[in-house]
Amino acid sequence: MEEELNTTYLILGGHMELQKYRYLCFVFVFIMYILILCSNSTIVYLIWKHQDLHEPMYIFIAALLVNSILFTTNIYPKLLIDFLSEKQIISYQDCLVQYYMLYSLGGSEFLLLTAMAYDRYVSICKPLQYPTIMRKRTVSIFLTLAWLLPACQFVGLTIMSSNQKLCSFTLKNLKARSVFGVVALIITVPLPVLFILFTYTRILIISFRSRRNVRRKAAQTCLPHLLVLISFTCLGAFDVIIVRLGSDFPKTVHFTITLQTILCHPLFNPIIYGLKMKEISKHLKKLYLSKKDQGVQDGRCECQSFEE
Template sequence: MELNMTYLILDGNVELQKYRYLYFTVVFVVYILIICSNSTIVYLIWKHQDLHEPMYIFIAALLLNSVLLSTNIYPKLLIDFLSEKQIISFSACLFQFVTLYALIDSEFLLLAAMAYDRYVAICKPLQYPTMMTRRTVCIFLTLAWLLPACQFVGLASIRANQKLCSFTLTVIFCNNSIYKLFCVTSAAVSFYGVFILLNLVACPVLFILFTYARILKICYQSCGEVRRKAAQTCLPHLLVLINTFFLVTFDVITVRLESDIPKIVRLILTLQLILYNPLFNPIMYGLKMKEISKHLKKLFTYYT
């Protein structure tokens, strides 16, 4: 009984006994790819002086965010694949939950900072050096990581003392499904959760859409060279935003419809949240951003 009060069972794997080593190999390769691809671009931005601009610093922060998010999930997955029992302590589960969604929401705030940077660069180019100073960039980065962390720590501290009526999660890591463990969900906790969703997801997304609408308006009134430059720098940000928004939406829907979704489908949908963006982001920024792509080609040419 003491074990049940301390540990949770992660019951989201499909035929783990049969495919244990296949799962381990695939996830291990994916994790190495995520670490190497994201770290390579972060290294290029750090090394080359011409990439020490706000836009590229925000890109480096976004990719570093993906590395942290993956490291929060993948090592535990790898251990579970080789373990007889897939369990996690309640406190570790809360930590994984808080870290996961704090980093996901940090991504929205970083994308909002990128949108503001592009807005100033394209719509107010003469004021750019005075508006996007090093101090401004540091403030944006600090807020992007600190705000979600503080808000989710507050949520976790409330949840930590609530009574559990279930000790089994039908997922492979601790996500929104953790809400189904508690006996009672108070109105205050629900309100706080909605506040976080509006504050860290809805507001940044609306701000980004508004900002890019202004950019598009300016581009429509400008010459072809301005439109080309804007498309080259803004398109990757928009694609990453769309991808992140739909993945978070899928995550929320999956938890709400959990009982109606087959186990294999639920597993695939759950993996999307930690798979697509960490692999998708370095490809988008490495290939679509001209300056990063140039240094990336030089790096590969040097080593080949």
């Protein structure tokens, strides 16, 4: 009975070769975390505040950035604690929770990108039907499915793992979990990616057949989505193919490259959408200029009061 009540801890081996740089890593990761929170939150705030951004495309962008905030918050606090700890350990239960959040939010990322691709497809290929197809109810359904579907899929895998003792898996249970995992992976990654490729292929064909302003609109709105999709797909492919299937790479290389998934991509999203999306970029400039003007006015007030 005592063994059943004991908490099982796992040792995180990826940190071992970075111990002499742990304080430097802590400062770097902490700065990156603050940048991710601030950049993503700023664009979400702009989309929420401005009425002209209350369109399906921008709502999906806001949802994607909120997903990035949740994704990094699931990982960064524990990562920062590990950098300052003598021993990098995690309880098996906490590891399962982190695993569940990581893969469910990762699946939501692909489904949100799929919804954004469909929105662009309807906007460019069926512009007259766009208001009737992409209604508020449709957008709400897409957002609910994007978060709920991966959450329901991966909760099954998490429950299966929690009911097993470490180092005592039977072939039958391992096979069942592998099949379940493959099915969940196919639904949340390859199928959405294939659908996205299909929609953007259709957009590309119709754009070339249309006028210049249609091609310009397609390029302005679709290019950021494609860049984000390529970034996340490449990082996800590395995680699945290299890390999960195993390789002869050193642990430091594994840890460093895997870290790019939680460092670069969540910061890449707001940069791409903030710079490439015309309407968001316009509001960002207004926000920056208003802050700058406010700072100048405050400085003048201080100078006047000093002179008086």
